[in-house]
Amino acid sequence: MYRVCWRGLIAGLFTTGVSLAAQAHEGHDHSHWSSLFIHALLLLSMAAAGLAIVFAIYRAISRWLPAGK
Numbered sequence: 001m002y003r004v005c006w007r008g009l010i011a012g013l014f015t016t017g018v019s020l021a022a023q024a025h026e027g028h029d030h031s032h033w034s035s036l037f038i039h040a041l042l043l044l045s046m047a048a049a050g051l052a053i054v055f056a057i058y059r060a061i062s063r064w065l066p067a068g069k
Contacts, residue, residue, distance in 0.1 A: 012048040015041055 008048075009052060012045060012052060015045040015048070
């Protein structure tokens with residue numbers, strides 16, 4: 001399980017980096033054939049990062065709360 005989480009985190013960070021590099025160029029063209037794919041990568045990576053943050057917060061809180069609450 002621990003390895004799966006790290007692999008997912010690394011994959012998410014890689015996806016974020018790739019899509020941000022593609023987004024941050026001059027001549028950003030929404031009519032290009034790859035625009036939909038690039039935007040989907042950006043949105044998916046942002047969602048994955050958000051879910052990872054929520055999961056990390058949930059785990060941190062669950063460690064401090066008693067099991068019965």
